[in-house]
Amino acid sequence: DAGITQSPRHKVTETGTPVTLRCHQTENHRYMYWYRQDPGHGLRLIHYSYGVKDTDKGEVSDGYSVSRSKTEDFLLTLESATSSQTSVYFCAISELGGPNTEAFFGQGTRLTVV
């Protein structure tokens, strides 16, 4: 398995509170991604990073922010959690970010907003 660790693995939080999810990689891959997985929607890209301090939005970025201060860490923050953000969040990494480049996924974080 690719060296990707997501933390926490499970979290329950209250509406309106900020939440930060962490993705840590030991592969020194340049590209990192945050996806959310919801029934009927597959996986949807939230934000991605193409280097330290270089990030960009994905298709469902509203309500989320990210930071990457080191190659190995990519943080996803829910600024004010809402029930619609209850989901399973996956971090992924890839080396070149181009086509035919395999993306390796972490084990996921199950977030419940009550």
Next chain:
Amino acid sequence: QQQVKQSPQSLIVQKGGISIINCAYENTAFDYFPWYQQFPGKGPALLIAIRPDVSEKKEGRFTISFNKSAKQFSLHIMDSQPGDSATYFCAASKDSSNTGKLIFGQGTTLQVKP
């Protein structure tokens, strides 16, 4: 707007049978089409991928068929086994973006009965 549409949502196949999952895409700029396999509690993992310059790619019991004119591609699992029971996602990405961003289908839950 769902750029990659996947069907069926769920599939039940007898052991030894053929499982077929279909995907259709809209953006003709897509040029990389991977399939991911996901077991419960795990992150997705790359199963097989194809580029549009070939019409078919086979790896063991898994085959991707690609129809560029119809903007469709499909996964065929020959001699399906209970261990193949998982959720399968098709995906697509664009070479020109050089970011590795993936657009996923909605997913298909496959159950192979012994």
